[in-house]
Every structure is written in structure tokens, then in C-alpha cells.
Amino acid sequence: MKKLKYSEILACNRELGDSLPGDDYRVALLSNIVMSQLSDVLEFQLRRQGIKAKVTMGNYDNIVQDSQRLKEFDAVVVFWEVANLVDGLHASADILSDQELLALAERVEREVFLVMENLIHIPLVLFNRFSSLIFSANDLRVGPLANLSDRLNLALGGMASASKIIVDLDKVLAKVGLDNATDFRQFQSTKALYTIDFLRSYAVAVTPAFLAATGHSKKVLVLDCDNTLWFGILGEDGEDGIQIGGSTLKGKIFAEVQQILRGFRQQGVLLALCSKNNPEDVDRVLGSHPDMILRNDDFVAKIVNWQDKATNLRTLSAELNLGLDSFVFVDDSSFELGLIEKELPMVKCFQVPKNLSEYPSLVRGLKQEFFTLSRSLEDDQKTKLYHQEQQRKGLAAQFDSIDEYLASLKFRLTILWNEEIPVPRAAQLTQKTNQFNLTTRRYTEADIQRMLLDTDYTLAVFSLADDYGDYGVAGMVIIKLEKASPGRAVIDSFLMSCRVIGRKVEYAFFNEVVQRCRRMGITELRAEYLVTQKNSQVSNFYDDIKFEPISVDEKGKEYLIRLANYEQQDIKHISIISKGN
């Protein structure tokens, strides 16, 4: 919960309540100590999740009697404080006789049974475990108060069921810290014991139960692949280069994450992939990479293509027939997450942390998003059921608002010509880039140096930055003048790194290349698309910018581009700087 101040919670709570549609979701709060602050905090937390909660306090110290009069409530929270089972028990427990303690235990046990019986028809009951931690934290041995709590909890545990959840207060206390959780200034006067911080944490901890009870819990976990399921970029590092498990630190982290996700799948969470990659590449990894823990069967759907992810998630939602508000999305890329947050705000997004050691904890924490009240034997089968039912539909429509998102990122393209080029990186680009590569010619640093010294060659790389950060040098062009035909040149290479695909940079870059050629007196450009296993996504690149192929065969396509006929691509969202001759 964002740390709103208590007074802000009080103010916002009222507004929220008025703005939510529908009937009140009635929650009763029964306690034997003063808990009035929890009613505001819990209401606010639930209302922020879209549940129109109305919390009603029971009478102070009358839990049993209150439990008899809750006919039309949707949920009941029972906060039974051990320290106040009798007035001042936290202090007197150590001096009461064994018989007195026994009598007390038996009395409260009977009361607990009674309360649970009275609440049997309430759709959701949150009953806190009895906890003495606040008063017994320093005891090396189990004292009378702790003993009493243990005994009562034994009885309580036996009454847990799908809709009667026993909440472990000690977990919340651990998160908040004992010192930060209690405020004894209120305790003596009004018997209020907990700080707002504790109550906030408590409200957050129990939220999944309410979401599940009102049908709001998430159902689908959509995952990216590169640097989300494995370390590395499949398109650049290849199957052998990505790291999962094995002996590397990063590989081990991703292996642990995959195991956690496998566990989710077995508990009924639907896993889906949404990745910018060649589908065959991903299929091969899922099918035969020896270190992968997640396999094809674990995924209810895989959307692997070069389209924007917002469109892909919409497709997924339609395919699975599940609303986007039941989706959780995990990706390492700020760009992708930003797009989804803007286009599909109902999808809950999480980013792979920069410090990978924190990644497994993040994933573990996602479990609560998918909390369900009833666990069934079918949970394990859910994914398979979806496999059997679904049919793949065609491509979903593109949405214009993607352009708005791109514009908001303020892309800066820097083009470096000839001597400005970082030679090692340029060579590496030609060697590693497989997908967005028109001719896939591989060059060494020596080759690049040779071309730079040759006046027939013109080379350029570009680097890209946006408001999220710098992508570095990510694309390249190599142009060769045709000595035999003055005014004509050939595009030897035109390529771009995976990490900048989907932002229309290639069009902005090509514009600059054409302008440069014109300045050099070139009137015609020959261009080629040479087919490889990996570059099918660019097979129509030159066609898309309105060039007609002059020949087409199984090896690829050849084009002749008259620069006079070239129509500048309208790419408003990228600003451009050029350096070098």
C-alpha cells in the first residue's frame, strides 16, 4: 500500500466509497480490543481494489454475542487479542495459578467454537491466530501466555476451511517489526494496541482473501522470455548462450524462478508467454533445451512474434476468454512494461529487478495475486483444460495509440558516420544480429577497418536513447558505390539489434541513409533481402517502404530504388542527430 498518511486515508476513503458502483460489501470487525482505526484502513485498502467495502465494528469485547447477529454480512474479521482475554492478562498470566489458566483456556475454547458455529454461513471469515508475540518476544522459554495461545490455536486450526481463514498475525508483525507495530500509549487508556503501520500491513496481507471472495483474483501470469525466464537474449546469444541453471550465478537464479513458476502452474495459475522472438527458436528451447524446467505443457498459450505486446495481450485475453483485469505481466524491459501500463492499465505489471538476487522473492510474492479460496484436485489440470479448449485466432488489429506511447518516450537517434563508428561494436553487430538483418553478412574488425579506408564504402551505425535509458549502438548500414555505374550504389548491409525492434527506428534510420545518399550524388540504390532461417520478419521491409522487387527467388529478393521516388517515412516520435562525414 502506498504510504498514505492516516488523515489522507480518512479523506480519500470517503471519496472512494462514493465513487464505487454497486452495493456495499459488508464486513464486520469483531474484537476484544479497540480496533476502530482498522475499519478505516481496511475499507480504504479494499476500496482501492475496487471492492465497495463497508466495515462495521462489533461491540467492544462482545465477540461471542456479536457473532450471533451477523446475518447479512459478506465477510467477518475476528481480532481476538490474547492479552485482553481477561483485563490485564498480559501482565497477570505469569502469576495466575495453573487451575486458573486451565479454566480460562477451556472457557475461551468454548467461545471460539461458538463463534465459528455462528459464522458458518458467512462467505468469508478471517480469524486471527492467537498471538502472544508482542509480550513474549524476549522469552527463551514458552511462558503461560504463549502456552495459552498455542492451545487456543490448536483448537482454532481444526476449524479452518476453504472460506474460514486463520490469519497468522506473527507474519505481519515480522514484516512490520514489533517496535513499529505497537503503540502502548493507547493501550492503557483505550486498549488500542496497534499502530497504523501495522494495520496497513494487516490490511494488505488479507487483501488476497477478499479479492478471491469477490471474484477479483488474478488468473493468468504472462511472462516474457529473454532475461525473464532465462539470462540472455535468445536471438543474439543463441540456444547455447542463454543461461538457465548450470554453474552460473545468473543461470541458477532463473532456474529457481522457473521452479517457482512450475509450482504456480500446479496450483492452478495459468502461465502464458509473450515474447518478441522467432516462434521456432522459443519452441526449440521449450522443447529440447536440457536446462529448461518449464516446458510446453506448462503454458496455456504462447504468443511469440514481433508485434507490440499490447496487441498480443488483447489477443491472449480473447483466446483464453479471460478479462485483461485477471492478467499479471512480468517483463524485464521498462519499454514493454511502460507500453502495457499505458495501453492496458488493468493488467498488473511487475519488472524483473536489476539485482537478479531479488528476482525469486519477487516471483514468490506474486503467489498472493492468484490466491483462491478453494483449492481443488483440478488445479493441476487447469492448464491442460485450456490447451484442449482453445483455438488460435488470427492477428488482432493494431492500435493507433501505440504511436502516442512511442511519442511519449522521446526517442533520440544518433547516427555516426564512417570515422565516428566504434569498430569493435560495429563488427559485433554484424556477427550477432540475426533477425533484423537484411543480408546477414558477417564482418570482423579488420573488415570494418578495411571498408572505412576504402572510399567506395560508406558506413554508419546508430545509437538510440529514450526516457527510460540508453540502448547503445544498435543498428548499422553499409553502402558500397558501384564503380561501374556512377550514381548507383548497393546496400551491402542493413541491420538492427533485437532490443530496438518495434519502435519504428528502422524507418527513421533509412530516411537518413537516403538523404545521405542523395547528398553523395547517388540516384539509384540496389538493395537485397537474403533469406535465412532467422530473418523472416524483414522479408517485406523494402516492400513496406514502397520498393518493388526486380527479382524474387528462393534465395531472396532484389530491389532497385530510385531515390527520386523515395517517400520520406513520417516518423515524428524520434529526434535525430548526425555525426561524422
Added chain:
Amino acid sequence: MNEIKQKVLAVMAGVFRMDAADIPDDAAPGLVEKWDSLQHMNLIIALEEEFQIRFSDDEVVEIMDLPTIISVLKERLGQ
């Protein structure tokens, strides 16, 4: 109106669920309907969050009306 008084009135308005304009200058538990012992602790909590301070046990009991709250805050905040 000085800044401290303004903030305190805003906090009170939130805790007591009333308009800041309706809070009298000598506001105290007797004069403000919602200001009972329970709400007093809520007020303490809200004031502590707003001004980033923690009142001592003595101050909690002392600050039982608006003028005293303001003067104690002024002292604590070194104004």
C-alpha cells in the same frame, strides 16, 4: 493564518470528519462533538504523521485543545 495552524485544522477536519471552517479557535473535546478519547488518539497519530514527530506520553495528555496543540508544535518544530 500561520502554516502550522492551517495544517492542524486540516488534520482535525479529516479525523473528526468535519469542515475545517467549522472548527472553533478554542476547539477541545467538550466543544467538538467527535473529539472523544478514541478520536484523540487518532488525532495524535495523524498529527505525528503530518509533522513527522512523536509526542511524549506527557504531551499526549497535555495537548487537549487547539491552542495548546499549536504551541507545543511550535516549540517542537523550533519556531
